[in-house]
Amino acid sequence: MAKSVLTFLLLVAPMLMAQESRLNLGYASMDTDGEATLFANHFGLEDGLFLEDFSLNLAVKSVDLFRFQAQGFGAEPYQRAGLRIERKGTIRFNLDYSKREHFFSSSVYNLGGSNGDWAITRWKGSFLYDGFEAVRLKLRANSKKRDGLLSRPFFGLGESYVADHTLDESWQEYGLMLETRTLPVHLTVEQLASSLKRTWRSVPGNDGQALGREDEDILTQINSPGQDKVTSPATRVSLDWHNNRVEVTAFGFWRQDRLKTRRDESQTYGLVGGQVGHVAFRNELDGKGDGDTEITKLAMAFKLTPRVTFKLAGMSRDRSIDTRLDGLAMVDLIGRESTITLEEDISNLGTLDRTETDLAAEAIYSHGSIRLRAGFRDERRKLSWQQSVDAGTYSETRDADGWNLNARFRPNRAFSAWLGWDKGTFSKKIFRTDPRSSDRYQAKVRWRARSGQLEGLSCTLQSSREEADNRDDEVNLKRVVRNSGLTLAYQNKLGSYVSLWLNRIDLESDVSTLFYAPQLQTGASRYDSDLLQLGARGSFSLSERARLIAGFSRFEDRGDSYPLDLNQSDVRFEMDAPGSFQWALFLQNWSYNNPVDTLTYDVERYGFSLGRRF
Amino acid sequence: MFVTQIFLLILLLPAEPGDDLPENWIGAEACMECHDDMVGYETMPHFKAIAHKANMLERSCETCHGAGFDHEEDATLENILTVAQKEQISNNCRECHKDHGRDAFPSTEDHKAAGVSCLECHGSGHKHALSEPMLNKEQPELCISCHREQMVAFSMPYTHRDGNKPMACTSCHATHQPGQQDLLAAPGSSACAECHREKSGPFVFSHAPREAEECASCHSPHGSPNPFMLTRAQSSQLCLECHADTPLFHDMSQSRFNACTSCHSAVHGSNTNPHLLEE
Numbered sequence: 001m002a003k004s005v006l007t008f009l010l011l012v013a014p015m016l017m018a019q020e021s022r023l024n025l026g027y028a029s030m031d032t033d034g035e036a037t038l039f040a041n042h043f044g045l046e047d048g049l050f051l052e053d054f055s056l057n058l059a060v061k062s063v064d065l066f067r068f069q070a071q072g073f074g075a076e077p078y079q080r081a082g083l084r085i086e087r088k089g090t091i092r093f094n095l096d097y098s099k100r101e102h103f104f105s106s107s108v109y110n111l112g113g114s115n116g117d118w119a120i121t122r123w124k125g126s127f128l129y130d131g132f133e134a135v136r137l138k139l140r141a142n143s144k145k146r147d148g149l150l151s152r153p154f155f156g157l158g159e160s161y162v163a164d165h166t167l168d169e170s171w172q173e174y175g176l177m178l179e180t181r182t183l184p185v186h187l188t189v190e191q192l193a194s195s196l197k198r199t200w201r202s203v204p205g206n207d208g209q210a211l212g213r214e215d216e217d218i219l220t221q222i223n224s225p226g227q228d229k230v231t232s233p234a235t236r237v238s239l240d241w242h243n244n245r246v247e248v249t250a251f252g253f254w255r256q257d258r259l260k261t262r263r264d265e266s267q268t269y270g271l272v273g274g275q276v277g278h279v280a281f282r283n284e285l286d287g288k289g290d291g292d293t294e295i296t297k298l299a300m301a302f303k304l305t306p307r308v309t310f311k312l313a314g315m316s317r318d319r320s321i322d323t324r325l326d327g328l329a330m331v332d333l334i335g336r337e338s339t340i341t342l343e344e345d346i347s348n349l350g351t352l353d354r355t356e357t358d359l360a361a362e363a364i365y366s367h368g369s370i371r372l373r374a375g376f377r378d379e380r381r382k383l384s385w386q387q388s389v390d391a392g393t394y395s396e397t398r399d400a401d402g403w404n405l406n407a408r409f410r411p412n413r414a415f416s417a418w419l420g421w422d423k424g425t426f427s428k429k430i431f432r433t434d435p436r437s438s439d440r441y442q443a444k445v446r447w448r449a450r451s452g453q454l455e456g457l458s459c460t461l462q463s464s465r466e467e468a469d470n471r472d473d474e475v476n477l478k479r480v481v482r483n484s485g486l487t488l489a490y491q492n493k494l495g496s497y498v499s500l501w502l503n504r505i506d507l508e509s510d511v512s513t514l515f516y517a518p519q520l521q522t523g524a525s526r527y528d529s530d531l532l533q534l535g536a537r538g539s540f541s542l543s544e545r546a547r548l549i550a551g552f553s554r555f556e557d558r559g560d561s562y563p564l565d566l567n568q569s570d571v572r573f574e575m576d577a578p579g580s581f582q583w584a585l586f587l588q589n590w591s592y593n594n595p596v597d598t599l600t601y602d603v604e605r606y607g608f609s610l611g612r613r614f
Numbered sequence: 615m616f617v618t619q620i621f622l623l624i625l626l627l628p629a630e631p632g633d634d635l636p637e638n639w640i641g642a643e644a645c646m647e648c649h650d651d652m653v654g655y656e657t658m659p660h661f662k663a664i665a666h667k668a669n670m671l672e673r674s675c676e677t678c679h680g681a682g683f684d685h686e687e688d689a690t691l692e693n694i695l696t697v698a699q700k701e702q703i704s705n706n707c708r709e710c711h712k713d714h715g716r717d718a719f720p721s722t723e724d725h726k727a728a729g730v731s732c733l734e735c736h737g738s739g740h741k742h743a744l745s746e747p748m749l750n751k752e753q754p755e756l757c758i759s760c761h762r763e764q765m766v767a768f769s770m771p772y773t774h775r776d777g778n779k780p781m782a783c784t785s786c787h788a789t790h791q792p793g794q795q796d797l798l799a800a801p802g803s804s805a806c807a808e809c810h811r812e813k814s815g816p817f818v819f820s821h822a823p824r825e826a827e828e829c830a831s832c833h834s835p836h837g838s839p840n841p842f843m844l845t846r847a848q849s850s851q852l853c854l855e856c857h858a859d860t861p862l863f864h865d866m867s868q869s870r871f872n873a874c875t876s877c878h879s880a881v882h883g884s885n886t887n888p889h890l891l892e893e
Contacts, residue, residue, distance in 0.1 A: 042771050043778060078776035100776070100809075104841075114875070120809060144811065154892040155877040160870075171811045196811055200893075211876055228885055230816070253801060257816050261885040287885050291816035295801050317801070319825060323818040325886070348888065350819050354826055385822050388888035394822075413698050431823060431831075432856045462762055475858075485762045503766045511855040515866045525855045527846055529839065533766045555769045557839045562847035564839055566771050570778070588778065592771065596847075 024052035024582070024611030028075055034592075034601035037105040042566075043590065044077030044101055045605060051076075052609050064088045077101040092128040097121075102148075118148025118167055138177040142194075145170045151205045157269045157279065160212070161219045162205035171196045185241045192234040200224045200265075208270075220278070221268040228261045247301040257291035259323070268334075278334040285327035285346060294318040307367045311375075315358040323350045351393075352385040362404075373406040383430050398434070399427040418444040432475045433511060435468035460487040475512045476524075482506040498538035505531040507559070528559040545576040564594040580613040635673070638681035645675040645682060648689065652740070660739025660748065678706050678738070697738060704731035725789065725797070730760075735789070753782040764836045773837030786835070803828040806835070817883025821890060823856065824882055832881075850874050 030047040032039060039045075051073040060066040063085055070081035080098040085091070104116040126140040146169040153160045173194035180187045201224065208219040234255035241248045266282040299313040325348040333340040362375035377400075384395035402424035410416040420442040426435060444462040466481040485503035509527040514520075535553030542548055550571040557564050572586040588605040635641055646652065661674065676682050678695070680702075685694035695703045735756055737748045745752040751759070758765035767773060768780040775781060783789075786808075788799040798805040806829045807814035815825070823831045832852055833843045846852035850872040854860070857874075864871045875881060880890040 043775065045777050072777065076777050114879075122809075144809070146812065152879050152893075153876045154879055160876040169812050194811075198812055212870065212873075226885075259816050259818070259885075261818065263886055283886065285886060287818040289816045289818055321816045321820060321825070323816065323820075325818045348818075350888070352820050352822060352825050381826075383822070383826050385820070385825075387819060387822070391888065431827065432858060460759075460762070464763075475855075483763055485766075487759075487762065489759075501762075501765070503762055505763065505766055513854055514858045515854075515860060515864075517860075517862045517865045518867045521866075525851050527851065531766060531770075531839070533769050535769070553769050555766075555771075562839055564771070566769070568769070568778075 020613075021056045021058075022611060022613045023054050023056075024584075024609050026050050026052040026584075026586075026607055026609035028586075028605050028607035031604045032601065033603075035599050036601065036603075037103070038592065038599055039590065039601045039603050040103045041105065042592070043603075044103060046075040046077075047605070048075035050074030052611070060085075062087070090129070090131045092126075092130065094124070094126045096124040098124075114153065115151040116149070118146060118150060121145045121147075132181075134180065134182045136179040136181055138175075138179070140173075140175045140177070142173040142175075143171070153211050156210075156219060156267060157217050157281075159210035159215050159217075161208070161267075162211055163202045163222055163224075164205040165224075166201040168199040168201065169197065185239060187240075188236075188238045190236040192232075192236065194232045194234070196228070196230040196232075198228040200226045216272045218270040218273055219267065220270045220274065221280075222266070224263075224265040226261070226263040226265055228259070230257055230259050232257045245303045249297075249299045251295070251297040251299075253293070253295040255291075255293040257289070257293070257321075259287070259289035259291070261285075261287035261289075263287075263327075277336065278332075280332040280334060282330040282332065283327065283346075285325055285329075287323065287325040289321060289323035289350075291319070291321040307365055309364040309366070311360075311362040311364070313358075313360045315356075317354070317356040317358075319352070319354040321350070321352045324348070348388050350385075350387055353383070355382045356380065369409055369411040371408040371410070373404070375404045377402045377404075377424075381430070396428065396430045398430050400424060402438075414448050416446045418442070418446075429470055429474055433477060434470065435477060435479070436470040436474070438466070438468040440464065440466045455491050455493050457490045458488070461485070477509075477511050479509040480507070494541050496539055496541050498536070498540075500536045501534065503531075503533045505529075507531075526561075528561050529557055530559040532556045532558060547574045548572070549574070562594075562596055564592070564596070566593075567591045582611045582613070584609045584611075636681065638683035639673070639676050640682045640686050641672045642675045643672070644686060649675075660737075677709055678703055680706065697733060700731040700733040704733055707732045753784060754780045757783045767834065767837030770837035770839050772839070772841060772843045774835065774843075803830075813882040815883050817880075818885045819888045819890065820883045821881060848872070853878075 027049050028045070028047050030045070051070055054068070054070040056068040058066040058068075065084060065086035067084045068082070069084075070079075072079040073081075078098070078100050080096065082094065082096040085093040099119055099121045101119045102116060104114065106114045121144070123143040124140070125142075126138060128139075129137040147167050150165045150167055151162055152165065153162050171194065173192060175190055175192040177188065177190040179189075202222045204219040204222055209215070210217070210219075232255055234253065237250075237252040239248075239250040263283045263285040266280050268278055268280040271277050271279060295315070295317045297313065297315040299311070301309055301311045303309050325346060327346050329344045329346050331342045333342070356379065358377065358379045360375060360377045362373060365372040379400040379402075380397065381400075382395075382397045384393065386393045402422065404420070404422040406418070406420040408416060408418045420440075422438075422440040424435075424438040426437065429436065442462070442464040444460065446458065446460045448458040449456050463484040464481075465483070466479075468477065468479040470477040483503070483505045485501065487499065487501040489497065489499035491497035507527070507529040509525075511525045513523045513525050515523070533553065533555050535551065537551035537553075539547060539549045548571070550569075552569040553567070555566045555568075568588075568590050570586065570588040572584055574582060574584040576582050585608050586606065589603065591600075591602045593600045670677075680695040682694060691698075695706070697703065735749060737750050739748060745756070749756055754764070754768065758768070764783075768775070773780065774785070784799075786799060786805045787797045789797055795802075800808065803814060803824075810829075813824075813829075829835065832845060834845055835843065838844060840847045844852055846855075853874040860866070860871075866872065870876065878890045880887065880893040884890045884893055886892060
């Protein structure tokens, strides 16, 4: 199907009354050594015909722009197409389609039987009417669908079992936006309504066997005609006003999420393979939930003098969720001649409330080559929740304040240096991994010897260090992130460029742990990641008609926790041919090595593309 | 070249240069008397965008470069704004782009506060832009020329990637929109929910950190060496840093209790089980 469409496009597109348009089709072959499923998870590329690039600009009477663009159909995991019609100062219409394919196989990891082979398909449409003098009107509609297969473990008859789900999820959103144009205050009001529906269709996975253990009890049947539905009307308002000395912005967002869920589900297990009978767990449950979100923000900037600007901002965020689950949970003990049913009424609830306030002030001094910023923040977060009727209520309030200082020195167009320091202190932790203090130091130096806006040589050197910790009597959190990097880039007037980069991010995190079983034991969860990335990329004009584009990057984690390396390289030779044709040859390579899970792959993808401008 | 200049001049004629111009402005026609290297401007997107507006053609040069009277009298770079004065010239962008909603208000933006001017990312309009909307480079190359840490993240095995390319930064970030932390297009995890709506709840039984700390408490959205873009290599390590009070029957000496998601698979929240044993 894809091949037929692509061939049709190549033949028919140039016949249209087009201007500044192009069509590139490619064909790729792949040689894979090692874990093909892992490569599919990381990159998802396949072999075969694919649409590299299609851009069609049609000369259509009475509109200024009529453009259709598409990329990636065929042997690519991401497909997109878009139609844009525009009449300057009157209308703008956009319709976009995209499809992302996802693949995951946990057979290569010890991740509890999770597997996925699914795709997200999206349609996004918008219509903007710009013909009124006073207001601008925008309508938009979004649709998302997730379908495919998903295998997930769950806790069954005393063990973990696997269920294979056929996904059927859809989400629709509609919006109407009005934006003032002539008022002194620029006001934008947007009303949104969205709806999410999820339906489960499940069958036993892993041949009904318990996950990772030999167990004589077999999962024989799952019935799961459950459905979740969430409707979410939302309102977004923003307001902007400014003159030469003052700027004010305000933002408000309100959303009501209404959840309705129904479960008529059962799981049946064969005891000792069904020889001694069956046991079935059945649920008839109705759940509902009300979630309310409120976000308001006010920000102001005052130009006190030509050199000094003062900024103030305040924000409030509230999120509250109240849920209930009612119904019946049943256990059927199914013998050869009789069935005994045990029933339990389910009446459960959950609550969660989060309230956050944030005040910030910042002063900016700018004079000549110097720019200084100093800021202060004061934050409060209150979080309380009750997971279920059997669980206690947890409530905690955490106050925080912080400073930031930044300085930029830019004596001329070629050189700039930047220094920054951020500090935060917190009154207490809410979650164990919350820090009590954090510091971040940053430095960046950039030198550009440029002859135009982009042409010339540039060099950037940057470094940062981030520390976060909490007290010994809490969980003795210690987290340090060190980052440094160097980038060199050169571009000439013809557009040829070459860039080289070397970056290192070193992350160490320690958190004290405590386990009750098999014996009371304290320890530390230590994560050590030492990331090194180096690479080069360039595009070179070999002649007026020929170009070479090549790149290489190596990513390496040299830390103790999960050492691995991933190399990527590609080279592409492009040639313009008579008749506005263009052809290209390409070669891509990926190699991955993970000694912890003994996973490797080495993939070469090569092919050609043929295109035409018309 | 000559034909192009003639064409440009013809376009400018109906504007009646000199009429209704601000003080010390001279009009584009006067600029063109010397700047004959500006050939082809009328084919560029910036020119096309203003061509339908009354009186804009005549004002097109000085709207960006400032009043030209002094420069006409003494043609030095000291008395006209050039691309070297990015911040000053960027202020003039607002003269036209004030009705672009949030685009017009850089005061509360992180980019503006950091001294990033319009021309750091956008082209002047004199040449064909490499990417829409008039960007100097395509995404993500444009963004990672400053945001180097994100460049490292996007080279990791697990990241938001479209085949061999990183996903466009503007899939999640709105560069001109004030008010959101990290320039996200929507508040907090709502940006993630644009694609992962089914994980954003509400659920009957929430996983509190997802509601409180949001997605980034467990995931590294720009990329990670770890599966599912998690912040830790093993899911158990991630879980047990918070869940230190595991019940007694969780015998941590057994490997089955180190694979938390084998049983507690509904990590984002459950509509049936308070212990998140199934969705």
